[in-house]
Amino acid sequence: MDPQTVVCHNPACPARGQVGKGNIRIHSQKERRYICDGCKKTFAETKGTPFYRLHKAQDIFVLVVTLLAYGCPIQAIVAAFHLDERTVVSWQERSGKHCEKVHQHLVEQPRDLGQVQGDEIRVKVQGAIVWMAMAIQVGPRLWLGGAVSTCRDTTLITCLMQKVRACALCRPLLLCADGCAAYVKAAGAVFREPLRFGQKGRPFLRPWDNLNVAQVVKQYVRKRVVGVERRLVQGSMAQVQTLLAETQGGGTINTSYIERLNATFRARLAALVRRGRALARQTTTLHQAMYLVGTVYNFCTYHHSLRVAIHLPVNRRRWVSRTPAIAAGITDHLWTVEELLSFQVPLPRWTPPKRRGRPSKATKALIAQWCS
Numbered sequence: 001m002d003p004q005t006v007v008c009h010n011p012a013c014p015a016r017g018q019v020g021k022g023n024i025r026i027h028s029q030k031e032r033r034y035i036c037d038g039c040k041k042t043f044a045e046t047k048g049t050p051f052y053r054l055h056k057a058q059d060i061f062v063l064v065v066t067l068l069a070y071g072c073p074i075q076a077i078v079a080a081f082h083l084d085e086r087t088v089v090s091w092q093e094r095s096g097k098h099c100e101k102v103h104q105h106l107v108e109q110p111r112d113l114g115q116v117q118g119d120e121i122r123v124k125v126q127g128a129i130v131w132m133a134m135a136i137q138v139g140p141r142l143w144l145g146g147a148v149s150t151c152r153d154t155t156l157i158t159c160l161m162q163k164v165r166a167c168a169l170c171r172p173l174l175l176c177a178d179g180c181a182a183y184v185k186a187a188g189a190v191f192r193e194p195l196r197f198g199q200k201g202r203p204f205l206r207p208w209d210n211l212n213v214a215q216v217v218k219q220y221v222r223k224r225v226v227g228v229e230r231r232l233v234q235g236s237m238a239q240v241q242t243l244l245a246e247t248q249g250g251g252t253i254n255t256s257y258i259e260r261l262n263a264t265f266r267a268r269l270a271a272l273v274r275r276g277r278a279l280a281r282q283t284t285t286l287h288q289a290m291y292l293v294g295t296v297y298n299f300c301t302y303h304h305s306l307r308v309a310i311h312l313p314v315n316r317r318r319w320v321s322r323t324p325a326i327a328a329g330i331t332d333h334l335w336t337v338e339e340l341l342s343f344q345v346p347l348p349r350w351t352p353p354k355r356r357g358r359p360s361k362a363t364k365a366l367i368a369q370w371c372s
Contacts, residue, residue, distance in 0.1 A: 001026055001045065006034055007346045009048050013039035014370045017346035021370075038370070048344040050094045056087075058338075064088060065095045066337045068289075069296040071268035073278075089285070096288025099295035101345045103145060106330050107298065108166040113137050115174040115247040116144065116164055117258035118183065120152055123271055125280045132272075132290060133160040134265070136258050137167070138247045140327030141303050143261065143294040148287045157182040161190040172210040174235070174243040176255055179217035184233050187213050212240050214253045230254075261297075268293045299325045299335040 003024040008016050015023040015038030027035035032045040046052045054061055060081060067077055074088050115138040123130050133156050134146035145163035149156035157180065164175075170193060177183040191211050194203035212235025219227040230253045232240060244251055262272075269289055270278035280286040302321040311317045325331045352359065352367050359367070 001029065001032060001034075003034060006045075007048075007344060008036040008038060008041070009043060009344075009347060010036065010039045010041050011347065013041065014350040014366045015039070017349050018370065019346065050091075050098045050341050061091060062338045062341065064091055065292070065341065068092050068095075069268065069292050069300075069337065071270070073270060092292065093285060093288050095341060096290075096292040098341060098345075100288070100291040102340065102343055103291060103295050103298075105345045106325075107142065107144065108163065110169045111167060111328070112171045113144075113164070113168050113173055114139050115176065115243050116168075117176045117255050118157075118160060118164070119178060119255060119258040119262060120156070120180070121262055121265070121272055123148075123280060123286060124276075124278075125271070125283065125286065130280075130283055130286070131156055132286070133157060134258065134261065134290075134294075135160055135164050136261050137328070138257050140324050141257065141261075141306060142324040142328045143298050146290050146294065148283050148290065150283070152180070152182075154182040154185055158186040158190060161186045165190045170208060170210070172212070172239055172243060173208070174212045174214065174240055174247075176214045176216065176253055176258075178255060179215050183215070184213055187211065187234075210239070211235065212243070214240065216253060216255045264297065265290070265293060295340065296337065297324070299323060299331065299340055300337055302334065303327070 003026055004020050006024050007019055008024065010016055013036055015021060015036060023037045024034050025037065027033040027042045033042050034045065035042045044052060046054070050065075051058055051061065064077055064081060064083070068074075068088070068091075074085060077083065077088050078085050116135055117138060118133065118135040121132045121134070123132050128150065130148055130150050131152040132146055132148050135144040136142065137144055144167050145160070147156055147159040147163070149159070161183075168191075173191075175183070175187055188207060191208045192205040193208065195206050196203045213233045214235075215231045215233055217229040217231065218225050219229070232253070240253065244253070248257075266272040266274070270276065271280035271286060300323070302323055306322040306324065306327045307319045308322065309317045309319055321334075323331075323334055325335070326333070350370055352363055352371065
């Protein structure tokens with residue numbers, strides 16, 4: 001037990017979400033509990049993780065979640081571990097919610113994306129059809145997130161573009177998608193920066209100058225591709241060629257990387273399999289399963305195309321494998337599924353309440369101690 005790596009999870013605590021401030025002490029080695037000097041509350045070591053208040057062994061939970069993340073059917077897990085099907089589904093939902101928080105904390109940080117590809121997948125649910133939209137950063141093959149909706153419309157694509165916008169700096173960016181017209185409208189509405197002139201009121205939103213939007217439209221005859229049309233809807237071709245050379249080593253405008261990622265998700269989520277009998281019961285379950293598979297793909301899976309060669313003497317070389325998170329600079333090692341599930345996402349830092357008049361001495365002391 002290391003108090004220097006633990007944060008307080010009490011929303012009312014002024015020391016919440018801060019690591020290494022000396023406010024956390026060991027309360028009980030036997031029960032593995034900590035105490036926060038800021039709010040005098042005790043909490044378990046597993047607080048803020050899917051292991052919190054778990055009634056089964058932690059090793060079994062990790063094994064089940066690992067099998068779920070790599071596409072093992074729920075019925076096979078039930079038969080192998082003698083668990084109830086509802087227990088396995090609840091574990092998938094719990095781990096999916098945690099993976100979504102980890103994704104928002106680590107992946108949704110501004111960085112130079114270069115090229116992003118987006119696509120949608122038609123998913124079968126009980127009694128209906130829903131759409132799952134996802135995006136990938138081409139350079140490090142990093143999954144940027146996804147959205148699930150009952151309609152393939154502007155609302156779905158706008159939600160996806162907002163997740164891409166949360167990961168992007170205002171740098172030259174190439175966005176490649178299929179022929180869905182909602183991408184052009186959603187990109188123009190999301191990728192904007194406020195211009196402030198020192199006046200009151202809502203600032204003017206200016207579209208990005210370095211945003212390039214391209215579409216790949218495929219012509220089908222009897223469900224076979226007979227032609228491909230590449231369109232540059234927005235931006236300059238010279239900048240597009242530069243971004244293609246930096247992110248994929250040249251070539252033409254394409255959506256090959258997101259389509260390959262779709263194949264990975266189809267192999268690991270039974271509801272995405274074409275001509276299969278598996279159905280998703282609810283869109284929330286599908287959403288959480290998507291984040292479980294995507295986060296394990298980012299942090300716990302080596303990508304063959306991301307390996308780097310280390311040249312040794314006598315014309316020899318050795319390959320160093322990397323995950324998308326390593327290639328993007330988010331982490332420096334391969335995460336295990338247990339490490340992913342044990343990661344504690346800190347709460348937002350405490351801010352003093354807004355009240356009329358001057359703050360009290362106690363409030364000033366809290367501000368000086370925890371807001372500096």
